[in-house]
Amino acid sequence: MPQHDTNALPTAQKRGFFQTLEIDLRLLGMVGAFVILCIGFDFATGGRFLTPRNIFNLTIQTVSVAIMATGMVFVIVTRHIDLSVGALLATCSAIMAMTQTQFLPQVLGLGFDHALTPWITIVIGVIAGTAIGAFHGFLVGYLTIPAFIVTLGGLLVWRNVAWYMTSGKTIGPLDTTFQKFGGINGTLGASGSWIVGALATAAALFGLLNARRNKLKHGFAVKPLWAEYVLGGIAASAILGFVATLNAYDVPTRKLQRLFDARGEVMPEGFTQSYGIPISVLVLIAIAIGMTILARRTRLGRYIFATGGNPDAAELSGINTRLLTVKIFALMGALCAISAIVASARLTNHSNDIGTLDELRVIAAAVIGGTALAGGVGTIHGAILGALIMQSLQSGMAMVGVDAPLQNIVVGAVLVLAVLIDIIYRKRTGGA
Incomplete structure (x- = not known):
């Protein structure tokens, strides 16, 4: 046999x-x-x-x-x-x-x-x-x-x-x-958005890992590891790609100028700021x-x-x-x-x-x-x-x-x- x-x-x-x-x-x-x-x-x-x-x-x-x-x-x-x-x-x-x-x-x-x-x-x-x-x-x-x-x-x-x-x-x-x-x-701005994006990516990957562990713990069939990697890659790419896209949109210069003027400050030359999430x-x-x-x-x-x-x-x-x-x-x-x-x-x-x-x-x-x-x-x-x-x-x-x-x-x-x-x-x- x-x-x-x-x-x-x-x-x-x-x-x-x-x-x-x-x-x-x-x-x-x-x-x-x-x-x-x-x-x-x-x-x-x-x-x-x-x-x-x-x-x-x-x-x-x-x-x-x-x-x-x-x-x-x-x-x-x-x-x-x-x-x-x-x-x-x-x-x-x-x-x-x-x-x-x-x-x-x-x-x-x-x-x-x-x-x-x-x-x-x-x-x-x-x-x-x-x-x-x-x-x-x-x-x-x-x-x-x-x-x-x-x-x-x-x-x-x-x-x-x-x-x-x-x-x-x-x-x-x-x-x-x-x-x-x-x-x-x-909005969160560029730095805050990347932090949130990193935390969201980590949470998504942990969720996939935890779901796999729970299935194994109870004896259920699990996906092959390559499938887990593919899903993790898709999740990470989607989250971080979304954050990168929103960070690519800058606050208009005139609006930034008004914000600096309201604080009584001078806006530095070439200063930019992203909206973010x-x-x-x-x-x-x-x-x-x-x-x-x-x-x-x-x-x-x-x-x-x-x-x-x-x-x-x-x-x-x-x-x-x-x-x-x-x-x-x-x-x-x-x-x-x-x-x-x-x-x-x-x-x-x-x-x-x-x-x-x-x-x-x-x-x-x-x-x-x-x-x-x-x-x-x-x-x-x-x-x-x-x-x-x-x-x-x-x-x-x-x-x-x-x-x-x-x-x-x-x-x-x-x-x-x-x-x-x-x-x-x-x-x-x-x-x-």
Whole structure:
């Protein structure tokens, strides 16, 4: 009889290249589509689309929708929908704008740019967003009003609540520290960005190593070492390449001159400064990590996906689906408030039309990212990639000179096509 080495490490059976790497083919297809989209627009714009400046702007423009898209994944996974996120963002933005320009100075006597102003403002905004979201969840979960109707009503109500709070006026400028969360006025610079990039790379490599160790510890098959090296190389290249691209975008000389003049200093000859990673991107990364852990490592996450897969079975197994609905919508409301911070800080003020049509962009980002409208299936990273694809599509068309109405037509067609492709994919893979 042939002898077998019983001490050999368990390895995956021989498979194709991408199967060996264990990369989701649907995710790979999205990444491929995104790359083709970027290359196509770069060619159409004469090389302007993939410049560090445009990538920086594209990044900070994506953050607000991407943050809300992570919450929309949970909403859609549980077979609900939220049409009010754009209006709720506007209300939270109005609340925070009025807090720092009216309430805090007049009631608490905190002057403009006081050290406590941005933090009190953020706390009030997040509490308000969470409370409104929980109210929506109560109407859906306990009063059994369809989420479509509740949030459609919320779209009309909260958009106009925001208008009445500000009398339809633009409120600003906002607190200087608060503005740093918008991206353009708050970045890490070159050195800080490289430090964050190095830490992120180390964390990604440690995650791959730790996952391999856990599989070996429990006797599961593992990828061959070359596959681990390839994945580690891809992760490191993506992270460090992103940092290098953002560091390549320098702050305009005139803006630097104004900063030096404001401090009463003389700007050195030939002085340059990189923008680096925007603070808003760090906020998105933190939320993405938190939401991924919530989805994969917590009881709440398991309950969410179990309820989306089969609501009746989930309720019979003891899951309080009504309370779960309240929690999901409350979380969605909190994320709308955080998005309001990023959006209003980027604009440096609260405007009456902030968040307009964001509900459609957020839903489209989640669906394009692979969240099934039938419930039970969805990923956080997919929703963020979907938001990036949506923003890239709109920004690219704007740079090419496509009219706004035609942009919306294209985005709508892409959304329908993405759902069709998703349906075909799930049928061919047995609903995986």
